[in-house]
Amino acid sequence: MSDSKSELKVTINQEIKTLMVGQDESLLDALRQASYFSVKSGCDTNSCGVCTVLVNGKPTKSCHIKALDVKGAEITTVEGLSKDGEMHPIQRAFLETGAIQCGFCTPAQILTVKSFLDRNPDPNEDEIRKAINNVICRCTGYVRGVAAVKRAAAYLRGETPEPYVHLEGVLPKDATRIDLPEAFYRREAEHLPLPPLVLTPAEMPLKAVVGQAETKVDGKKLAQGKPVFTSDIHMEGMLYGSLLTSPHANANIRDIDASKARALPGVHAVLTYQDIPRIKYATGGQSYPQPLPYDQVSLDNVVRHVGDRVAVVAAETLEIAEQALRLIEVDYEVLLAIIDPEEALKPGAPMVHAENDTEGIFDAKRNVVCHIEADYGNIEKGFKEADHVFEGEYHTPKQQHVHLEPHACISYLDEDDRLVLRTSTQVPFHVRRMVAPLIGMPVKKIRVIKPRIGGGFGNKQEMILEDLCAHLTLKTQRPVQMVYTRTQEFISSRSRHAMVIRYKIGIKGDRVSAAELNLIGDTGAYGCHALTVNMVGGFKGLTLYNPDNIRFNCDVVYTNTPPAGAFRGYGAMQCEYAIEVLMEEIAEKLGLDVVEFKRKNWIKVGDAMNLSKKLGEGREGVEQ
Ligand code: FES
Ligand code: FES
Known part of the structure; x- marks a missing residue:
């Protein structure tokens, strides 16, 4: 890779510009370097489309084209659409139809639509769907997007x-059945988006704001591609951080030689486990006191999954940082790995956490990070008195959140020597508290700024990059930016817990009279949200049909796989999926109407939740 920069003359948003760009620099990087921050990066595989700009009027993925290849071209970014602060009609339509949620994909969607409508001013729905197909939206989906294009x-x-x-409705006192306004059933126009529906309790007088539908208050800036996300800034003297990750699922690091990386011109810091204090913590962003175990350190001499942290570099450019990573020599002692949670429980399975300084693992020899039991009523009696007993076993896999904005963090020291973390997080206050002991600073000297985030879905309810960024800033005294690649999101962030779910259900007449759930949750290499997610999973999975006799038995297990964490639904999805499948199987076997059978048995408004006191979120709950 050559360092030399060349002059690039282009027209951007109708202004002639001269940019200095590297020989291999992508148009995406060149535009962002020139502060066109509406152009986003969401992948490293030419797949997501959030980097789309118009090159001579044609939607073009700017990550996949060299800047020097667009010499003399006319480039349009979304910054060029608004005139005098007024939104372009396409931006207005996106805002009005609610087609914007996090807004990370929105500039690319809007540009794609502009090019499409320039060519086809009166498109049908199929044509619209094909046109917006190349830009992935993870939050809003496409129904509202189609409505936005029509509008x-x-x-x-x-x-x-x-x-x-919006449509208005009244929420009845007895909310077991809600009659929706007729239009909401979309009987005639199946593909129209559901209009916003505001249901107001009968006794609540309508106020000017409460009970009224509101256009997304921060939608305009997102439609206009304003620099609202973590990495949408340039800081004077900023360095670029990059992470070396493990290629092995289980290994001891016998030695690391980072001398060649440190000697590379442009490298300002290389940190390994030899360079920072060994302070135990847990990455799950949860209220104090966080549930044990504290089974991680910022950089360890053991790697427990492919993608685990090995070393981190800060350098003048990302290219230099990545080059430095390749110069780090790691001597691994590769160990047998365990990737199946049921195998991990067996005697003789490799121990994922054999270290002796982690407290609070329930049974480290069996790889059980935590064990949960709860019951209600008399389960044996419930099964004994049942007319039928059914059992079902279900396996759910890991799943990645795929928020389009990757994890990103910029750290710097402010004028009062406070450490500032500008970070793409869902838990800024937890991050502030959790990072303090790791870097040896009091909480009051740390400030966390959470800008707009481009999707999180639970994966940013975790401290992923902030401690590393902070260590690099403290070492170099310079601002440092770290951004995960899409590959790192899959192997080095978090996922939904894989689960092995075994239900046993007793039926008396057409009633669920007893339910037992034996759950094995796979937390991967670290405990993160192990206790809380699986406890909530058991609670929700056994409360949906809320019988009088219940038992919950759960082992959450370490494996040498990327760690699991919080994810929309927080454990409920897996367990509710399984019980819904089993309920349908039961109805079929008993010759019952599935919907009626479920309706008779599901929990009703006002019913006490039988397990609510025993299963809270990582601790005892309250009566509900
Ligand atoms: S396709 Fe360009 S960043 Fe994903
Ligand atoms: S609004 Fe499309 S990815 Fe978030």
Whole structure:
């Protein structure tokens, strides 16, 4: 890779610009370097489309094209669409239809739509769907996107579409059955998006704000591609951090030689386990006191999954940082790995945590990070008195969140020598508290800024990069930015817990009279959200049908796989999926109507939740 920069003359948003770009620099990097921050990066595989700009009017993935290859071209970014602060009709339509959630994909969607409507001013739905197909949206989906394009097309044809209004309804006191407004059933236009529906309790007087639908208050800046996300800034003297990860699922690091990496011009710091204090912590962003175990350190001499942290570098450019990573020599003692949670429980299985300085693992020899038991009523009696007993076993896999904005963090010291972490997190206050002991600073000297985040879905309810970034800033006294690659999101962030779910259900007449759940949760290499997610899974999975006799028995198990964490639904998805499948199987076997059978048995408004006192979120719960 050559360091030399060349002049690139292009027209960007109708202004002639001269950029200095590297020989291999992508158009994406060149545009962001020139502060066109609406252009996003979401992958390293030419797949997501959030980097789309218009090159001579054509949607083009800017990550996949060299900047020097667009010499003389006309480039449009979303910054060029608004005039005098007024939104372009396409931006207005996206905002009005609620087609923007996190907004990370929005600039690319809007540009794609612009190019499409320039060519096809009156498209049908199939044409619209094909047109927006190349930009992935992880939050909003596409139903509202299609509505936005139709609305934008109408605006651009000079028509005045109907105001996009919400539907109003009254929430009845007995909320077991809610009659929705007729339009909400979409009987005639199946593909129209559901209009926003505001249900107000009968006794609540309508207020100016409460009970009213509201256009997304921060939608305009997202539609305009303003620099609202963590890495949408340049800081004077900022260094780029990069992480070396383990290629092995289980290994001891016998030695690391980072001397060649440190000697590389442009490298300012290389940190390994030899360079920072060994302070135990847990990465799950949870209230103090965090559930044990504290089974991690910022950098360890053991790696427990492919993608585990090995070393971290800060350098003048990302390219130099990555080059430095390749110069780090690691001597691994590769060990047998265990990747199946049921195998991990067997005698003689490799121990994922054999270290002696982690407290609070339930049974380290059996790889059980935590064990949960709870019951209600008399389960034996419940099964004995049942007319039928059914059993089902279900396996659910890991699943990645795939928020389009990767984890990103910028750390720096402010004018009062406070450490500032500008980070893409869902838990800024937890991060502040959790990072303090790791870097030896009091909490009051740490400030965490959470800008807009481009999706998180639970994966940013965890401290993933902040401690490493902070260590690099303290070492170099310079701002440092770290951003995960998409590959790192899969192997070095978190996932939904894989589970082995075994239900036993007793039926008396057409009632669920007893339910037992034996659960094995796979937390991967670290405990993170092991206790809380699996406890919630048991609670929700046994409360949906809330019988009088219940037993929950759960082992959460370490494996040499990337750690699991929080994910939308927080354990409920897996256990509720399994019981719903089993309930359908039972109805079929007993010749019952599935919906009626479920309706008779599901928990009703006002019912006490039988396990609510025993199963809270990582601790005892309360009566509900
Ligand atoms: S396709 Fe360009 S960043 Fe994903
Ligand atoms: S709004 Fe599309 S990815 Fe978040």
